[in-house]
Amino acid sequence: QVQLVESGGGLVQPGGSLRLSCTASGSNFFGYIMGWYRQALGQQRELVATITPGGTTNYADSVKGRFTISRGNTKNTVLLQMNSLNPEDTAVYYCNTRRINAGGSENNYWGQGTQVTVSS
Secondary structure, X not given: OOEEEEEOOEEEOXXXXXXXXXXXXXXXXXXXXXXXXXXXXXXXXXXXXXXXXXOOEEEOOOOOOOEEEEEOOOOOEEEEEEOOOOHHHOEEEEEEEEEEOOOOOEEEEEOOOEEEEEOO
């Protein structure tokens, strides 16, 4: 029943900007961390940015100063503003939400991904 839907990907020239949006549904997501990950061709999925329920953010070193993660006006929406894009940012970007439960189990959900291509 949990569903994450990403939008906002596309083709952009180097130096340009995109804003990704993710909307989650099917749960109240109480206590969940939300974030963005990406996977380039031939590479493993990697963390881009996360945001906690309290608003604490974490960024990969490669995107610090260029990307900003934030929550939307609704609690189940997370945004990723991407500025100064370069070809190395080309990847499929996935929305993620997760929570570590009492006892150590984990709920972990993923969107289907949205393609970001940075090319001249």
